[in-house]
Amino acid sequence: MTQDKKPGFWGRLFGEKPQPKSDTEEAIERATEEPRGEEEALAALREEREAPEPSAESEDSRDAAPPEMQAEWLERGHPNPPAHEPPTPDDVTDPLERPDAIEDKIASDPEEPAASEREPAPAAPLAEPAEPRNWLQRLGAGLKRSSDNLTSSIGAIFTKRKLDEATLQDLEDTLITADLGIDTAMTITEKLRADKFDKDVSTEDVRAVLAAEVEAALGPVAVPLTIDSTSKPFVILMVGVNGSGKTTTIGKLTAKLRAEGKSVLLAAGDTFRAAAVEQLQVWGQRNDVEVMTRPTGADASGLAFDAVAKAQDTGTDVVIIDTAGRLQNRSELMDELEKIIRVIKKRDPDAPHATLLTLDATTGQNALNQVEIFGQKAGVTGLVMTKLDGTARGGILVAIARKFGLPIHFIGVGEAIGDLEPFRASDFARAIAGKE
Numbered sequence: 001m002t003q004d005k006k007p008g009f010w011g012r013l014f015g016e017k018p019q020p021k022s023d024t025e026e027a028i029e030r031a032t033e034e035p036r037g038e039e040e041a042l043a044a045l046r047e048e049r050e051a052p053e054p055s056a057e058s059e060d061s062r063d064a065a066p067p068e069m070q071a072e073w074l075e076r077g078h079p080n081p082p083a084h085e086p087p088t089p090d091d092v093t094d095p096l097e098r099p100d101a102i103e104d105k106i107a108s109d110p111e112e113p114a115a116s117e118r119e120p121a122p123a124a125p126l127a128e129p130a131e132p133r134n135w136l137q138r139l140g141a142g143l144k145r146s147s148d149n150l151t152s153s154i155g156a157i158f159t160k161r162k163l164d165e166a167t168l169q170d171l172e173d174t175l176i177t178a179d180l181g182i183d184t185a186m187t188i189t190e191k192l193r194a195d196k197f198d199k200d201v202s203t204e205d206v207r208a209v210l211a212a213e214v215e216a217a218l219g220p221v222a223v224p225l226t227i228d229s230t231s232k233p234f235v236i237l238m239v240g241v242n243g244s245g246k247t248t249t250i251g252k253l254t255a256k257l258r259a260e261g262k263s264v265l266l267a268a269g270d271t272f273r274a275a276a277v278e279q280l281q282v283w284g285q286r287n288d289v290e291v292m293t294r295p296t297g298a299d300a301s302g303l304a305f306d307a308v309a310k311a312q313d314t315g316t317d318v319v320i321i322d323t324a325g326r327l328q329n330r331s332e333l334m335d336e337l338e339k340i341i342r343v344i345k346k347r348d349p350d351a352p353h354a355t356l357l358t359l360d361a362t363t364g365q366n367a368l369n370q371v372e373i374f375g376q377k378a379g380v381t382g383l384v385m386t387k388l389d390g391t392a393r394g395g396i397l398v399a400i401a402r403k404f405g406l407p408i409h410f411i412g413v414g415e416a417i418g419d420l421e422p423f424r425a426s427d428f429a430r431a432i433a434g435k436e
Protein backbone atom coordinates (compact mmCIF):
# COMPACT_ATOMS: atom_id res chain seq x y z
CA MET A 1 0.00 0.00 0.00
CA THR A 2 1.22 3.43 -0.79
CA GLN A 3 -1.25 5.24 1.40
CA ASP A 4 1.36 6.11 4.00
CA LYS A 5 3.89 7.17 1.46
CA LYS A 6 1.42 9.42 -0.36
CA PRO A 7 -0.76 10.98 2.28
CA GLY A 8 -3.67 12.98 0.98
CA PHE A 9 -3.59 11.43 -2.47
CA TRP A 10 -7.32 10.68 -2.47
CA GLY A 11 -8.22 14.11 -1.34
CA ARG A 12 -6.11 15.70 -4.05
CA LEU A 13 -7.33 13.25 -6.62
CA PHE A 14 -10.96 14.01 -5.88
CA GLY A 15 -10.44 17.68 -4.97
CA GLU A 16 -11.95 16.99 -1.58
CA LYS A 17 -10.61 19.31 1.14
CA PRO A 18 -7.83 21.88 0.92
CA GLN A 19 -4.68 19.93 1.64
CA PRO A 20 -1.30 21.11 2.82
CA LYS A 21 0.86 21.49 -0.22
CA SER A 22 2.92 18.46 -1.08
CA ASP A 23 6.67 18.62 -1.37
CA THR A 24 6.29 18.49 -5.11
CA GLU A 25 3.92 21.42 -5.24
CA GLU A 26 6.05 23.47 -2.88
CA ALA A 27 9.12 22.75 -4.92
CA ILE A 28 7.32 23.97 -8.01
CA GLU A 29 6.31 27.19 -6.31
CA ARG A 30 9.85 27.83 -5.26
CA ALA A 31 11.37 26.98 -8.61
CA THR A 32 9.04 28.87 -10.91
CA GLU A 33 9.28 32.58 -11.60
CA GLU A 34 5.66 33.44 -12.21
CA PRO A 35 3.68 32.24 -9.18
CA ARG A 36 0.34 33.36 -10.56
CA GLY A 37 0.74 31.33 -13.74
CA GLU A 38 1.79 28.28 -11.74
CA GLU A 39 -1.17 28.54 -9.43
CA GLU A 40 -3.44 28.72 -12.38
CA ALA A 41 -1.71 25.79 -13.94
CA LEU A 42 -2.05 23.86 -10.69
CA ALA A 43 -5.68 24.78 -10.48
CA ALA A 44 -6.17 23.68 -14.06
CA LEU A 45 -4.46 20.40 -13.37
CA ARG A 46 -6.48 19.79 -10.22
CA GLU A 47 -9.57 20.59 -12.18
CA GLU A 48 -8.57 17.99 -14.76
CA ARG A 49 -7.96 15.49 -11.99
CA GLU A 50 -11.31 16.04 -10.38
CA ALA A 51 -13.54 13.06 -10.71
CA PRO A 52 -17.24 13.05 -9.98
CA GLU A 53 -18.10 11.69 -6.59
CA PRO A 54 -18.85 8.02 -6.85
CA SER A 55 -22.54 7.40 -6.43
CA ALA A 56 -24.20 4.56 -4.61
CA GLU A 57 -25.03 2.99 -8.00
CA SER A 58 -21.60 3.52 -9.44
CA GLU A 59 -19.94 0.43 -10.79
CA ASP A 60 -16.87 1.33 -8.74
CA SER A 61 -18.67 0.84 -5.46
CA ARG A 62 -19.16 -2.82 -6.21
CA ASP A 63 -15.53 -3.63 -5.69
CA ALA A 64 -14.46 -1.97 -2.48
CA ALA A 65 -10.99 -0.89 -1.42
CA PRO A 66 -9.25 -2.48 1.58
CA PRO A 67 -10.60 -1.57 5.06
CA GLU A 68 -7.90 0.98 5.93
CA MET A 69 -8.57 2.79 2.67
CA GLN A 70 -12.28 2.74 3.26
CA ALA A 71 -11.73 4.22 6.72
CA GLU A 72 -9.76 7.13 5.29
CA TRP A 73 -12.37 7.61 2.63
CA LEU A 74 -15.28 7.65 5.06
CA GLU A 75 -13.36 9.96 7.35
CA ARG A 76 -13.27 12.41 4.51
CA GLY A 77 -17.03 12.35 4.32
CA HIS A 78 -17.49 10.25 1.18
CA PRO A 79 -20.41 7.87 1.35
CA ASN A 80 -18.92 5.26 -0.95
CA PRO A 81 -15.42 3.92 -0.71
CA PRO A 82 -13.50 3.87 -3.97
CA ALA A 83 -13.57 0.81 -6.13
CA HIS A 84 -9.94 -0.04 -5.92
CA GLU A 85 -6.77 0.95 -4.23
CA PRO A 86 -5.29 4.29 -5.10
CA PRO A 87 -2.76 3.83 -7.84
CA THR A 88 0.88 3.93 -6.95
CA PRO A 89 3.17 6.12 -9.06
CA ASP A 90 4.33 3.01 -10.87
CA ASP A 91 0.97 1.68 -11.84
CA VAL A 92 -0.60 4.98 -12.84
CA THR A 93 -0.65 4.96 -16.61
CA ASP A 94 -2.31 8.29 -17.27
CA PRO A 95 0.58 10.75 -17.08
CA LEU A 96 -1.66 13.46 -15.65
CA GLU A 97 -2.52 11.21 -12.73
CA ARG A 98 1.05 10.80 -11.60
CA PRO A 99 2.21 12.75 -8.56
CA ASP A 100 5.01 14.34 -10.57
CA ALA A 101 2.71 15.38 -13.37
CA ILE A 102 2.34 18.90 -12.06
CA GLU A 103 6.03 19.52 -12.57
CA ASP A 104 5.99 17.98 -15.96
CA LYS A 105 2.95 19.93 -17.01
CA ILE A 106 4.30 23.31 -15.95
CA ALA A 107 7.72 22.62 -17.37
CA SER A 108 6.42 21.49 -20.71
CA ASP A 109 3.55 23.90 -21.03
CA PRO A 110 4.58 27.26 -19.53
CA GLU A 111 2.23 29.20 -21.74
CA GLU A 112 -0.81 27.16 -20.76
CA PRO A 113 -3.55 29.70 -20.08
CA ALA A 114 -5.52 29.59 -16.85
CA ALA A 115 -8.56 27.39 -16.88
CA SER A 116 -10.83 30.41 -16.99
CA GLU A 117 -9.07 31.77 -20.09
CA ARG A 118 -9.17 28.56 -22.04
CA GLU A 119 -11.41 28.06 -25.00
CA PRO A 120 -14.41 26.04 -23.97
CA ALA A 121 -13.83 22.43 -24.88
CA PRO A 122 -15.61 21.49 -28.08
CA ALA A 123 -18.77 19.55 -27.46
CA ALA A 124 -18.21 15.83 -27.66
CA PRO A 125 -19.70 14.36 -30.80
CA LEU A 126 -23.07 12.84 -30.22
CA ALA A 127 -22.85 9.12 -29.66
CA GLU A 128 -24.12 7.12 -32.59
CA PRO A 129 -27.56 5.79 -31.89
CA ALA A 130 -27.66 2.03 -31.40
CA GLU A 131 -29.59 0.83 -34.44
CA PRO A 132 -30.71 3.88 -36.38
CA ARG A 133 -29.61 2.83 -39.82
CA ASN A 134 -31.56 0.74 -42.22
CA TRP A 135 -30.03 -2.04 -44.20
CA LEU A 136 -29.23 0.11 -47.23
CA GLN A 137 -27.35 2.59 -45.08
CA ARG A 138 -25.42 -0.18 -43.39
CA LEU A 139 -24.62 -1.69 -46.77
CA GLY A 140 -23.42 1.68 -48.02
CA ALA A 141 -21.28 2.14 -44.94
CA GLY A 142 -19.96 -1.41 -45.25
CA LEU A 143 -19.02 -0.98 -48.87
CA LYS A 144 -17.68 2.51 -48.39
CA ARG A 145 -14.07 1.43 -48.54
CA SER A 146 -14.68 -0.47 -51.75
CA SER A 147 -16.61 2.37 -53.33
CA ASP A 148 -14.29 5.11 -52.06
CA ASN A 149 -11.36 3.29 -53.56
CA LEU A 150 -13.09 2.92 -56.85
CA THR A 151 -14.68 6.32 -57.15
CA SER A 152 -11.61 8.25 -56.04
CA SER A 153 -9.58 6.42 -58.66
CA ILE A 154 -12.23 7.22 -61.24
CA GLY A 155 -12.21 10.85 -60.12
CA ALA A 156 -8.45 10.98 -60.55
CA ILE A 157 -8.67 9.59 -64.08
CA PHE A 158 -11.46 11.79 -65.35
CA THR A 159 -9.71 15.10 -65.16
CA LYS A 160 -10.23 15.92 -68.84
CA ARG A 161 -13.59 16.91 -70.12
CA LYS A 162 -13.56 14.82 -73.26
CA LEU A 163 -13.29 11.06 -73.14
CA ASP A 164 -10.19 9.83 -74.98
CA GLU A 165 -8.41 6.54 -75.49
CA ALA A 166 -5.86 7.02 -72.70
CA THR A 167 -8.59 7.76 -70.17
CA LEU A 168 -10.50 4.67 -71.20
CA GLN A 169 -7.38 2.56 -70.82
CA ASP A 170 -6.76 3.98 -67.33
CA LEU A 171 -10.35 3.30 -66.39
CA GLU A 172 -10.09 -0.30 -67.53
CA ASP A 173 -6.96 -0.78 -65.41
CA THR A 174 -8.67 0.78 -62.41
CA LEU A 175 -11.68 -1.49 -62.68
CA ILE A 176 -9.48 -4.56 -62.99
CA THR A 177 -7.45 -3.46 -59.97
CA ALA A 178 -10.71 -3.11 -58.05
CA ASP A 179 -11.23 -6.88 -58.58
CA LEU A 180 -14.27 -6.44 -60.79
CA GLY A 181 -12.74 -8.77 -63.36
CA ILE A 182 -11.61 -8.23 -66.93
CA ASP A 183 -15.01 -8.93 -68.48
CA THR A 184 -16.81 -6.32 -66.43
CA ALA A 185 -13.99 -3.83 -66.86
CA MET A 186 -14.12 -4.22 -70.64
CA THR A 187 -17.89 -4.07 -70.79
CA ILE A 188 -17.90 -0.79 -68.90
CA THR A 189 -15.18 0.82 -70.97
CA GLU A 190 -16.75 -0.36 -74.21
CA LYS A 191 -20.08 1.08 -73.21
CA LEU A 192 -18.49 4.40 -72.40
CA ARG A 193 -16.53 4.34 -75.65
CA ALA A 194 -19.69 3.72 -77.63
CA ASP A 195 -21.72 6.43 -75.89
CA LYS A 196 -19.25 9.08 -74.92
CA PHE A 197 -16.03 8.89 -76.92
CA ASP A 198 -14.72 12.39 -77.65
CA LYS A 199 -17.70 13.84 -75.84
CA ASP A 200 -18.06 15.49 -72.47
CA VAL A 201 -18.07 12.92 -69.69
CA SER A 202 -18.36 13.34 -65.96
CA THR A 203 -17.46 11.02 -63.12
CA GLU A 204 -21.18 10.83 -62.45
CA ASP A 205 -21.69 9.38 -65.96
CA VAL A 206 -19.00 6.81 -65.28
CA ARG A 207 -20.51 5.86 -61.92
CA ALA A 208 -23.89 5.41 -63.55
CA VAL A 209 -22.45 3.01 -66.13
CA LEU A 210 -20.51 1.22 -63.39
CA ALA A 211 -23.64 0.76 -61.27
CA ALA A 212 -25.64 -0.46 -64.26
CA GLU A 213 -23.04 -3.00 -65.31
CA VAL A 214 -22.48 -4.30 -61.80
CA GLU A 215 -26.21 -4.74 -61.39
CA ALA A 216 -26.44 -6.52 -64.74
CA ALA A 217 -23.69 -8.93 -63.70
CA LEU A 218 -25.09 -9.59 -60.24
CA GLY A 219 -28.82 -9.59 -60.97
CA PRO A 220 -28.97 -13.20 -62.19
CA VAL A 221 -27.10 -14.56 -59.16
CA ALA A 222 -29.02 -12.66 -56.49
CA VAL A 223 -31.08 -15.68 -55.53
CA PRO A 224 -32.62 -16.07 -52.09
CA LEU A 225 -31.95 -19.23 -50.12
CA THR A 226 -35.16 -21.16 -50.27
CA ILE A 227 -35.84 -23.71 -47.59
CA ASP A 228 -37.85 -26.44 -49.24
CA SER A 229 -40.30 -27.52 -46.57
CA THR A 230 -40.82 -30.89 -48.26
CA SER A 231 -37.26 -31.74 -47.28
CA LYS A 232 -37.52 -32.33 -43.60
CA PRO A 233 -35.00 -31.68 -42.36
CA PHE A 234 -33.58 -29.30 -44.91
CA VAL A 235 -29.85 -29.92 -44.49
CA ILE A 236 -27.41 -27.06 -44.94
CA LEU A 237 -23.69 -27.76 -44.99
CA MET A 238 -21.47 -24.77 -44.35
CA VAL A 239 -18.00 -24.88 -45.89
CA GLY A 240 -15.13 -22.50 -46.42
CA VAL A 241 -11.56 -21.69 -45.61
CA ASN A 242 -10.43 -20.93 -42.05
CA GLY A 243 -11.91 -17.81 -40.59
CA SER A 244 -14.11 -17.04 -43.57
CA GLY A 245 -17.14 -16.63 -41.33
CA LYS A 246 -18.88 -20.03 -41.39
CA THR A 247 -19.80 -20.18 -37.72
CA THR A 248 -20.83 -16.54 -37.53
CA THR A 249 -22.96 -16.92 -40.63
CA ILE A 250 -24.61 -20.01 -39.14
CA GLY A 251 -25.47 -17.96 -36.06
CA LYS A 252 -26.96 -15.14 -38.12
CA LEU A 253 -28.79 -17.49 -40.45
CA THR A 254 -30.25 -19.42 -37.55
CA ALA A 255 -31.67 -16.18 -36.20
CA LYS A 256 -33.39 -15.56 -39.51
CA LEU A 257 -34.80 -19.07 -39.68
CA ARG A 258 -36.02 -18.87 -36.10
CA ALA A 259 -37.70 -15.56 -36.90
CA GLU A 260 -39.56 -17.37 -39.67
CA GLY A 261 -40.76 -19.87 -37.10
CA LYS A 262 -38.53 -22.75 -38.20
CA SER A 263 -36.97 -25.25 -35.84
CA VAL A 264 -33.23 -25.59 -36.24
CA LEU A 265 -30.59 -28.06 -35.09
CA LEU A 266 -26.94 -27.10 -35.29
CA ALA A 267 -24.10 -29.60 -35.61
CA ALA A 268 -20.66 -28.51 -34.49
CA GLY A 269 -18.73 -30.28 -37.20
CA ASP A 270 -15.48 -28.45 -36.55
CA THR A 271 -14.29 -31.21 -34.27
CA PHE A 272 -10.68 -30.05 -34.54
CA ARG A 273 -11.02 -27.02 -32.34
CA ALA A 274 -12.77 -26.93 -28.98
CA ALA A 275 -13.09 -23.16 -29.34
CA ALA A 276 -15.01 -23.56 -32.57
CA VAL A 277 -17.50 -25.84 -30.83
CA GLU A 278 -17.90 -23.35 -28.00
CA GLN A 279 -18.40 -20.54 -30.50
CA LEU A 280 -21.26 -22.43 -32.12
CA GLN A 281 -22.71 -23.22 -28.71
CA VAL A 282 -22.82 -19.52 -27.94
CA TRP A 283 -24.74 -18.91 -31.14
CA GLY A 284 -26.99 -21.82 -30.22
CA GLN A 285 -27.77 -20.23 -26.86
CA ARG A 286 -28.43 -16.86 -28.46
CA ASN A 287 -30.88 -18.43 -30.83
CA ASP A 288 -32.25 -20.90 -28.34
CA VAL A 289 -31.49 -23.92 -30.50
CA GLU A 290 -29.79 -27.21 -29.76
CA VAL A 291 -26.18 -27.69 -30.76
CA MET A 292 -24.93 -31.24 -31.26
CA THR A 293 -21.29 -31.73 -30.42
CA ARG A 294 -18.64 -34.42 -30.25
CA PRO A 295 -15.37 -34.46 -28.33
CA THR A 296 -12.39 -32.81 -29.98
CA GLY A 297 -10.88 -35.04 -32.63
CA ALA A 298 -14.05 -37.07 -33.21
CA ASP A 299 -15.14 -37.92 -36.74
CA ALA A 300 -17.08 -34.99 -38.15
CA SER A 301 -18.98 -37.17 -40.61
CA GLY A 302 -20.33 -39.28 -37.74
CA LEU A 303 -21.64 -36.16 -36.07
CA ALA A 304 -23.24 -34.97 -39.30
CA PHE A 305 -24.91 -38.35 -39.72
CA ASP A 306 -26.27 -38.29 -36.17
CA ALA A 307 -27.51 -34.73 -36.54
CA VAL A 308 -29.50 -35.54 -39.66
CA ALA A 309 -30.86 -38.67 -38.01
CA LYS A 310 -31.93 -36.78 -34.92
CA ALA A 311 -33.62 -34.05 -36.96
CA GLN A 312 -35.46 -36.72 -38.95
CA ASP A 313 -36.64 -38.35 -35.76
CA THR A 314 -37.73 -35.10 -34.12
CA GLY A 315 -39.23 -33.48 -37.20
CA THR A 316 -36.81 -30.55 -37.11
CA ASP A 317 -37.12 -28.19 -40.07
CA VAL A 318 -33.49 -27.33 -40.70
CA VAL A 319 -30.12 -28.84 -39.78
CA ILE A 320 -27.06 -26.66 -40.26
CA ILE A 321 -23.74 -28.44 -40.17
CA ASP A 322 -20.66 -26.40 -39.39
CA THR A 323 -17.35 -27.74 -40.71
CA ALA A 324 -13.74 -27.07 -39.90
CA GLY A 325 -12.10 -24.39 -41.99
CA ARG A 326 -9.84 -25.84 -44.64
CA LEU A 327 -7.71 -24.39 -47.35
CA GLN A 328 -8.88 -25.49 -50.73
CA ASN A 329 -5.41 -26.75 -51.67
CA ARG A 330 -5.25 -29.24 -48.78
CA SER A 331 -6.52 -32.25 -50.63
CA GLU A 332 -6.75 -34.55 -47.61
CA LEU A 333 -9.01 -32.04 -45.88
CA MET A 334 -11.08 -31.60 -48.98
CA ASP A 335 -11.41 -35.40 -49.12
CA GLU A 336 -12.76 -35.30 -45.58
CA LEU A 337 -15.43 -32.88 -46.72
CA GLU A 338 -16.43 -35.31 -49.46
CA LYS A 339 -16.70 -38.00 -46.81
CA ILE A 340 -19.06 -35.87 -44.70
CA ILE A 341 -21.29 -35.46 -47.72
CA ARG A 342 -21.22 -39.18 -48.54
CA VAL A 343 -22.17 -40.07 -45.00
CA ILE A 344 -25.01 -37.52 -44.83
CA LYS A 345 -26.43 -39.05 -47.98
CA LYS A 346 -26.76 -42.38 -46.20
CA ARG A 347 -29.52 -40.77 -44.12
CA ASP A 348 -30.99 -38.73 -46.95
CA PRO A 349 -29.81 -39.20 -50.54
CA ASP A 350 -30.86 -35.63 -51.40
CA ALA A 351 -28.92 -34.06 -48.56
CA PRO A 352 -27.23 -31.73 -48.17
CA HIS A 353 -29.94 -29.66 -49.78
CA ALA A 354 -27.74 -26.59 -49.72
CA THR A 355 -23.99 -26.42 -49.46
CA LEU A 356 -23.03 -22.85 -48.71
CA LEU A 357 -19.53 -21.53 -49.22
CA THR A 358 -18.59 -18.55 -47.09
CA LEU A 359 -16.17 -16.21 -48.79
CA ASP A 360 -14.24 -13.59 -46.90
CA ALA A 361 -14.51 -10.48 -49.04
CA THR A 362 -11.15 -9.26 -47.83
CA THR A 363 -9.46 -12.20 -49.56
CA GLY A 364 -9.67 -10.66 -53.02
CA GLN A 365 -8.67 -12.77 -55.99
CA ASN A 366 -8.08 -15.98 -54.02
CA ALA A 367 -11.84 -16.18 -53.56
CA LEU A 368 -12.12 -17.21 -57.22
CA ASN A 369 -9.94 -20.24 -56.55
CA GLN A 370 -11.92 -21.10 -53.42
CA VAL A 371 -15.17 -21.11 -55.35
CA GLU A 372 -13.66 -23.31 -58.00
CA ILE A 373 -12.19 -25.98 -55.71
CA PHE A 374 -14.95 -26.06 -53.10
CA GLY A 375 -17.39 -26.15 -55.98
CA GLN A 376 -15.72 -29.25 -57.43
CA LYS A 377 -15.20 -31.08 -54.15
CA ALA A 378 -18.24 -30.15 -52.11
CA GLY A 379 -20.78 -29.31 -54.80
CA VAL A 380 -21.33 -25.79 -53.52
CA THR A 381 -24.86 -24.64 -54.28
CA GLY A 382 -24.65 -21.05 -53.08
CA LEU A 383 -22.40 -18.35 -51.70
CA VAL A 384 -22.34 -16.09 -48.70
CA MET A 385 -19.93 -13.20 -48.97
CA THR A 386 -18.82 -12.11 -45.51
CA LYS A 387 -16.89 -9.12 -44.15
CA LEU A 388 -17.93 -6.73 -46.86
CA ASP A 389 -17.75 -4.11 -44.13
CA GLY A 390 -14.00 -4.37 -43.75
CA THR A 391 -12.70 -4.44 -47.27
CA ALA A 392 -11.85 -2.33 -50.23
CA ARG A 393 -12.21 -5.42 -52.40
CA GLY A 394 -15.97 -5.87 -52.62
CA GLY A 395 -15.65 -5.83 -56.39
CA ILE A 396 -14.56 -9.47 -56.33
CA LEU A 397 -18.20 -10.46 -56.03
CA VAL A 398 -18.77 -9.23 -59.55
CA ALA A 399 -15.91 -11.32 -60.92
CA ILE A 400 -17.16 -14.39 -59.05
CA ALA A 401 -20.69 -13.91 -60.31
CA ARG A 402 -19.53 -13.60 -63.89
CA LYS A 403 -17.21 -16.58 -63.75
CA PHE A 404 -19.31 -19.11 -61.85
CA GLY A 405 -22.89 -17.91 -61.96
CA LEU A 406 -23.49 -19.45 -58.53
CA PRO A 407 -26.32 -18.00 -56.47
CA ILE A 408 -25.24 -15.40 -53.93
CA HIS A 409 -27.71 -15.84 -51.10
CA PHE A 410 -26.46 -13.49 -48.43
CA ILE A 411 -23.85 -10.92 -47.66
CA GLY A 412 -22.43 -10.14 -44.23
CA VAL A 413 -21.48 -6.62 -43.29
CA GLY A 414 -20.62 -7.05 -39.64
CA GLU A 415 -20.30 -9.43 -36.75
CA ALA A 416 -23.66 -8.80 -35.15
CA ILE A 417 -26.57 -11.15 -35.40
CA GLY A 418 -28.46 -8.81 -37.70
CA ASP A 419 -25.58 -8.18 -40.08
CA LEU A 420 -26.60 -10.76 -42.65
CA GLU A 421 -28.96 -9.81 -45.43
CA PRO A 422 -30.30 -11.44 -48.55
CA PHE A 423 -28.21 -10.33 -51.45
CA ARG A 424 -29.79 -7.68 -53.66
CA ALA A 425 -27.92 -6.76 -56.83
CA SER A 426 -29.21 -3.21 -57.22
CA ASP A 427 -28.42 -2.25 -53.62
CA PHE A 428 -24.94 -3.66 -53.95
CA ALA A 429 -24.36 -2.00 -57.33
CA ARG A 430 -25.40 1.43 -56.12
CA ALA A 431 -23.38 1.08 -52.93
CA ILE A 432 -20.21 0.06 -54.68
CA ALA A 433 -20.58 2.79 -57.29
CA GLY A 434 -21.02 5.29 -54.45
CA LYS A 435 -24.47 6.35 -55.65
CA GLU A 436 -27.00 7.64 -53.17
Ligand SMILES: Nc1nc2c(ncn2[C@@H]2O[C@H](COP(=O)(O)OP(=O)(O)OP(=O)(O)O)[C@@H](O)[C@H]2O)c(=O)[nH]1
Nearest residue numbers: 242243244245246247248325386387412413414415
Ligand atom coordinates in the same frame (compact mmCIF):
# COMPACT_ATOMS: atom_id res chain seq x y z
N1 LIG B 1 -16.51 -7.58 -39.85
C1 LIG B 1 -17.05 -8.78 -40.04
N2 LIG B 1 -16.56 -9.82 -39.37
C2 LIG B 1 -17.10 -11.03 -39.59
C3 LIG B 1 -18.15 -11.24 -40.51
N3 LIG B 1 -18.44 -12.55 -40.50
C4 LIG B 1 -17.61 -13.13 -39.62
N4 LIG B 1 -16.79 -12.23 -39.07
C5 LIG B 1 -15.72 -12.42 -38.08
O1 LIG B 1 -14.72 -13.21 -38.67
C6 LIG B 1 -14.09 -14.02 -37.69
C7 LIG B 1 -14.11 -15.46 -38.16
O2 LIG B 1 -15.45 -15.85 -38.22
P1 LIG B 1 -15.88 -17.34 -37.93
O3 LIG B 1 -17.36 -17.40 -38.05
O4 LIG B 1 -15.27 -17.84 -36.68
O5 LIG B 1 -15.20 -18.06 -39.15
P2 LIG B 1 -15.10 -19.62 -39.42
O6 LIG B 1 -15.11 -19.76 -40.89
O7 LIG B 1 -16.13 -20.35 -38.67
O8 LIG B 1 -13.65 -19.90 -38.83
P3 LIG B 1 -12.91 -21.32 -38.62
O9 LIG B 1 -13.75 -22.10 -37.68
O10 LIG B 1 -11.59 -20.94 -38.08
O11 LIG B 1 -12.78 -21.93 -39.94
C8 LIG B 1 -14.85 -13.80 -36.41
O12 LIG B 1 -14.15 -12.86 -35.65
C9 LIG B 1 -16.17 -13.21 -36.88
O13 LIG B 1 -16.76 -12.38 -35.92
C10 LIG B 1 -18.65 -10.08 -41.23
O14 LIG B 1 -19.55 -10.14 -42.07
N5 LIG B 1 -18.06 -8.90 -40.95
